Amino acid sequence: xxxxxxxxxxxxxxxxxxxxxxxxxxxxxxxxxxxxxxxxxxxxxxxxxxxxxxxxxxxxxxxxxxxxxxxxxxxxxxxxxxxxxxxxxxxxxxxxxxxxxxxxxxxxxxxxxxxxxxxxxxxxxxxxxxxxxxxxxxxxxxxxxxxxxxxxxxxxxxxxxxxxxxxxxxxxxxxxxxxxxxxxxxxxxxxxxxxxxxxxxxxxxxxxxxxxxxxxxxxxxxxxxxxxxxxxxxxxxxxxxxxxxxxxxxxxxxxxxxxxxxxxxxxxxxxxxxxxxxxxxxxxxxxxxxxxxxxxxxxxxxxxxxxxxxxxxxxxxxxxxxxxxxxxxxxxxxxxxxxxxxxxxxxxxxxxxxxxxxxxxxxxxxxxxxxxxxxxxxxxxxxxxxxxxxxxxxxxxxxxxxxxxxxxxxxxxxxxxxxxxxxxxxxxxxxxxxxxxxxxxxxxxxxxxxxxxxxxxxxx
Amino acid sequence: xxxxxxxxxxxxxxxxxxxxxxxxxxxxxxxxxxxxxxxxxxxxxxxxxxxxxxxxxxxxxxxxxxxxxxxxxxxxxxxxxxxxxxxxxxxxxxxxxxxxxxxxxxxxxxxxxxxxxxxxxxxxxxxxxxxxxxxxxxxxxxxxxxxxxxxxxxxxxxxxxxxxxxxxxxxxxxxxxxxxxxxxxxxxxxxxxxxxxxxxxxxxxxxxxxxxxxxxxxxxxxxxxxxxxxxxxxxxxxxxxxxxxxxxxxxxxxxxxxxxxxxxxxxxxxxxxxxxxxxxxxxxxxxxxxxxxxxxxxxxxxxxxxxxxxxxxxxxxxxxxxxxxxxxxxxxxxxxxxxxxxxxxxxxxxxxxxxxxxxxxxxxxxxxxxxxxxxxxxxxxxxxxxxxxxxxxxxxxxxxxxxxxxxxxxxxxxxxxxxxxxxxxxxxxxxxxxxxxxxxxxxxxxxxxxxxxxxxxxxxxxxxxxxxxxxxxxxxxxxx
Numbered sequence: 013x014x015x016x017x018x019x020x021x022x023x024x025x026x027x028x029x030x031x032x033x034x035x036x037x038x039x040x041x042x043x044x045x046x047x048x049x050x051x052x053x054x055x056x057x058x059x060x061x062x063x064x065x066x067x068x069x070x071x072x073x074x075x076x077x078x079x080x081x082x083x084x085x086x087x088x089x090x091x092x093x094x095x096x097x098x099x100x101x102x103x104x105x106x107x108x109x110x111x112x113x114x115x116x117x118x119x120x121x122x123x124x125x126x127x128x129x130x131x132x133x134x135x136x137x138x139x140x141x142x143x144x145x146x147x148x149x150x151x152x153x154x155x156x157x158x159x160x161x162x163x164x165x166x167x168x169x170x171x172x173x174x175x176x177x178x179x180x181x182x183x184x185x186x187x188x189x190x191x192x193x194x195x196x197x198x199x200x201x202x203x204x205x206x207x208x209x210x211x212x213x214x215x216x217x218x219x220x221x222x223x224x225x226x227x228x229x230x231x232x233x234x235x236x237x238x239x240x241x242x243x244x245x246x247x248x249x250x251x252x253x254x255x256x257x258x259x260x261x262x263x264x265x266x267x268x269x270x271x272x273x274x275x276x277x278x279x280x281x282x283x284x285x286x287x288x289x290x291x292x293x294x295x296x297x298x299x300x301x302x303x304x305x306x307x308x309x310x311x312x313x314x315x316x317x318x319x320x321x322x323x324x325x326x327x328x329x330x331x332x333x334x335x336x337x338x339x340x341x342x343x344x345x346x347x348x349x350x351x352x353x354x355x356x357x358x359x360x361x362x363x364x365x366x367x368x369x370x371x372x373x374x375x376x377x378x379x380x381x382x383x384x385x386x387x388x389x390x391x392x393x394x395x396x397x398x399x400x401x402x403x404x405x406x407x408x409x410x411x412x413x414x415x416x417x418x419x420x421x422x423x424x425x426x427x428x429x430x431x432x433x434x435x436x437x438x439x440x441x442x443x444x445x446x447x448x449x450x451x452x453x454x455x456x457x458x459x460x461x462x463x464x465x466x467x468x469x470x471x472x
Numbered sequence: 473x474x475x476x477x478x479x480x481x482x483x484x485x486x487x488x489x490x491x492x493x494x495x496x497x498x499x500x501x502x503x504x505x506x507x508x509x510x511x512x513x514x515x516x517x518x519x520x521x522x523x524x525x526x527x528x529x530x531x532x533x534x535x536x537x538x539x540x541x542x543x544x545x546x547x548x549x550x551x552x553x554x555x556x557x558x559x560x561x562x563x564x565x566x567x568x569x570x571x572x573x574x575x576x577x578x579x580x581x582x583x584x585x586x587x588x589x590x591x592x593x594x595x596x597x598x599x600x601x602x603x604x605x606x607x608x609x610x611x612x613x614x615x616x617x618x619x620x621x622x623x624x625x626x627x628x629x630x631x632x633x634x635x636x637x638x639x640x641x642x643x644x645x646x647x648x649x650x651x652x653x654x655x656x657x658x659x660x661x662x663x664x665x666x667x668x669x670x671x672x673x674x675x676x677x678x679x680x681x682x683x684x685x686x687x688x689x690x691x692x693x694x695x696x697x698x699x700x701x702x703x704x705x706x707x708x709x710x711x712x713x714x715x716x717x718x719x720x721x722x723x724x725x726x727x728x729x730x731x732x733x734x735x736x737x738x739x740x741x742x743x744x745x746x747x748x749x750x751x752x753x754x755x756x757x758x759x760x761x762x763x764x765x766x767x768x769x770x771x772x773x774x775x776x777x778x779x780x781x782x783x784x785x786x787x788x789x790x791x792x793x794x795x796x797x798x799x800x801x802x803x804x805x806x807x808x809x810x811x812x813x814x815x816x817x818x819x820x821x822x823x824x825x826x827x828x829x830x831x832x833x834x835x836x837x838x839x840x841x842x843x844x845x846x847x848x849x850x851x852x853x854x855x856x857x858x859x860x861x862x863x864x865x866x867x868x869x870x871x872x873x874x875x876x877x878x879x880x881x882x883x884x885x886x887x888x889x890x891x892x893x894x895x896x897x898x899x900x901x902x903x904x905x906x907x908x909x910x911x912x913x914x915x916x917x918x919x920x921x922x923x924x925x926x927x928x929x930x931x932x933x934x935x936x937x938x939x940x941x942x943x944x945x946x947x948x949x950x951x952x
Contacts, residue, residue, distance in 0.1 A: 069553070086530075090535035105534055110532070112606070171748055249870075284628045399873075400864065407673075411876065431946065432946065434950045469715075470716050
């Protein structure tokens with residue numbers, strides 16, 4: 013099995029001129045402003061299960077999006093048809109739609125002096141994610157699963173081991189002179205072992221390593237071993253009584269609290285007052301130990317980019333400074349609605365108006381190790397998994413299904429499942445009593461271990 | 473039954489340059505390395521959306537997406553490639569890429585297709601006329617006005633209309649051939665109510681495989697707008713939800729998401745073939761109270777989860793999953809049916825041509841029982857009455873599932889009392905339905921809002937249920 017050269021070189025020859033030309037066509041068709049985006053991507057997925065290849069996927073796709081303005085009216089179209097007829101339809105469709113939308117004085121492209129792109133190399137693209145022949149990609153997936161399967165006799169089944177790689181290229185151009193192009197790559201390995209206890213109860217868990225470059229991935233063996241460790245520790249889990257005790261959120265689930273903050277500072281929620289943090293700029297909304305940063309400029313970061321979805325340079329900003337709300341995340345539209353400046357956080361899909369997305373979003377670490385934080389708790393819960401969609405950003409109400417390990421006299425004693433953890437974010441942000449030193453970027457959002465007081469566990 | 477739509481086939485052949493010979497050549501190329509089975513899935517989707525926000529038409533968009541996914545199956549292995557360039561060269565190249573999953577001599581030539589008739593479960597639409605866009609706009613402007621008129625505390629209203637027309641063509645190496653044209657429409661209203669410092673949200677929506685007339689006659693914009701506004705105003709007065717185990721009464725309709733999470737995913741054939749589901753090996757055993765019968769039915773006219781044919785070209789059907797508490801069978805696609813020696817139930821679905829099909833639900837619901845809903849409420853001393861939900865999630869391996877109540881009330885001394893704040897309910901799939909002690913006579917299907925996610929793929933689904941009492945379930949609130 014091999015990857016053909018032609019497949020590898022399938023990246024199209026669509027260039028900046030092609031995209032700028034679509035902007036010109038829209039202006040010629042009567043648009044007062046226009047913005048076009050081209051996106052293409054390739055993906056390779058390998059799934060090995062119980063040592064055998066189960067799925068191989070290899071493909072590429074590309075598409076165009078167009079946003080037009082007619083004065084303060086706006087509309088958008090997208091297509092996967094890049095032929096001259098397809099582009100003609102893209103433009104005429106957008107111009108037909110723009111007639112039916114309303115005059116909105118806040119709608120429009122950013123001002124000319126706002127555009128820009130970071131200079132230097134952010135290390136977002138590595139050719140090496142596609143450098144392995146197919147047979148070796150399969151080997152990565154196989155080794156990751158095998159390491160998990162051989163780690164413990166109670167692991168006899170598996171959801172599989174995987175190796176995935178992807179690259180993408182994007183060109184953004186608008187009628188106010190901005191043209192930007194960027195490429196990105198990613199690759200990952202994962203294992204999902206399933207363990208069984210003597211009574212027949214099954215548990216699964218998952219671990220992965222994800223990087224922009226193949227050379228930066230953790231070894232398949234270390235990923236498989238960690239997946240196994242996380243799985244077998246859940247065996248024999250029990251329910252506990254309804255009670256209030258200190259909770260310690262492991263980094264993987266602590267980031268769900270950080271994600272709730274992200275949702276609440278999203279300019280779209282803020283200008284509609286549909287966030288518990290709306291109208292709180294400059295106020296103390298969290299404990300003085302909380303500092304949250306959004307930084308789209310980190311070298312190699314999963315959330316890094318040279319320019320945002322509207323062509324503004326990305327930047328680093330303090331969101332929460334010692335508990336005080338310093339900044340929302342805004343695109344041009346939401347900034348104008350709030351009488352503020354865009355924070356360079358526009359996100360752009362192919363269709364529709366720009367949304368809002370974070371760069372690398374993280375909570376600054378504290379000084380204690382996770383072990384020290386757990387050791388200080390006589391009776392509590394170490395939360396390792398959350399399921400469900402139980403956050404109401406409007407009210408701050410927070411209620412999730414959870415599982416984890418019970419803490420007894422400062423030590424992890426036994427696994428716990430089928431419980432919920434609940435509170436209100438407005439209070440939870442003041443009740444984070446400890447922040448771990450374990451800030452690790454496994455994705456664009458990163459949060460250290462957190463200890464939170466005053467939440468309710470519902471169980472038996 | 474009616475003849476399969478000749479227009480869909482004609483669309484692909486005339487507009488996208490396909491023909492029988494090209495399909496046969498691609499399938500032969502796909503099997504050139506010795507696979508057991510190959511199929512081609514062509515898709516052409518046109519989608520549009522409109523949004524009224526702050527009483528302005530803020531957004532209007534439309535898009536076209538087309539492509540082909542090529543699959544080769546060899547034993548338990550699947551090779552997959554897709555392309556959005558439908559030229560013969562690109563299709564053949566994708567076929568070669570997918571073929572690499574197998575390793576052996578070419579087995580078979582593909583000659584001729586036989587097309588199955590269509591069940592005709594939904595209307596055939598033509599999309600995109602200006603008049604139609606104006607009519608959709610009128611719908612959401614009506615919704616906006618109705619929500620604002622409901623109560624002076626409604627301060628924000630977003631009303632949207634999204635629809636798509638999906639044309640598919642599936643051709644397989646076993647000679648099967650299917651086409652379908654699938655409309656899907658949804659109107660949604662979401663509002664914010666504000667009373668001093670107190671803020672709450674409400675949302676409502678619905679639709680299905682329907683055309684515009686559905687929203688003019690069956691479910692009007694005013695119906696959804698008033699429902700969203702009612703929920704938001706109600707939530708302004710909500711008290712903290714209780715915490716702990718208690719009797720839970722679920723209202724009819726959308727709370728059927730309980731079934732989707734508690735048993736539905738666990739009964740998808742792929743998880744049971746791999747023995748990764750908590751339900752693996754339980755066919756023939758009691759997994760619910762004898763009052764519980766659950767079916768998955770892809771053949772209900774105009775329903776969001778319905779399909780004339782699934783995304784492998786197989787006809788959909790009504791499949792009994794649980795009958796009087798006994799587990800009867802699984803929902804399957806072609807691959808698991810062949811490997812497990814069970815029937816293909818027409819549940820092979822995929823998000824798009826970029827995705828590999830797998831067993832998915834269609835419309836999943838519990839059949840009605842004998843109890844009057846009032847009697848069910850009256851039977852509870854202290855518990856929760858939940859009538860609306862946000863999303864849910866399940867770990868199919870240990871069976872733990874959650875779903876989040878967005879509208880719920882306390883039941884005290886057999887009466888519905890205070891509305892409570894959002895809370896997550898948690899249970900264990902193979903155990904929870906054993907606690908069903910009463911089943912109402914009021915079966916209702918949801919309004920047509922469900923989207924199910926599995927392995928990163930989203931597909932539209934439906935759920936339904938009569939009023940149901942579970943003697944115990946864990947409610948994840950903060951109160952006493």
